[in-house]
Amino acid sequence: MEAISRAARVTRGAFYHHFEDKKALFDAVVVAMQREAAIRIEAAARNERKIWDRLSAGIEAYLDACEQPDYARIVIQEAQAVLGEARYREIEETYPTALLIATLRALKRDGELHADDVDPLSRMIDAMICKIGLLLPHTDDPKKLRRNGQKIVAAVLETFRKKA
Numbered sequence: 001m002e003a004i005s006r007a008a009r010v011t012r013g014a015f016y017h018h019f020e021d022k023k024a025l026f027d028a029v030v031v032a033m034q035r036e037a038a039i040r041i042e043a044a045a046r047n048e049r050k051i052w053d054r055l056s057a058g059i060e061a062y063l064d065a066c067e068q069p070d071y072a073r074i075v076i077q078e079a080q081a082v083l084g085e086a087r088y089r090e091i092e093e094t095y096p097t098a099l100l101i102a103t104l105r106a107l108k109r110d111g112e113l114h115a116d117d118v119d120p121l122s123r124m125i126d127a128m129i130c131k132i133g134l135l136l137p138h139t140d141d142p143k144k145l146r147r148n149g150q151k152i153v154a155a156v157l158e159t160f161r162k163k164a
Contacts, residue, residue: 034095037065066133
């Protein structure tokens, strides 16, 4: 805490005024990183006209974030252990997962997705995408892993896609 206070050029008292402890600081960092990832995902998706293309662009942008060393270490590898499952899921579902859920709901609303309940489907797809993100820092060939992982996610989603 001393080093963090010094680097931030604030007293330890001022630091503790904003953050109860290191865990509270870590929580704030994870929230900020997830918010930033969601902004990048939305920006990538916004460039696409079709909702299916927005979905693909969003997945791509999320995996780009997962390949950033700080994001991979803090959000993907450490956050769940430090913050606990419930808090980690709360943050995730407020930012990146919320975008996925909204996109799949839009596809269902527009009659392009055949799923009785989009929420469990969203969480299953999210789990697959997150697993790719977890594996990325540990593979010798991230491009191959991403390509193959995205093919699997696309194949699963395709089973729910309504054909015109």
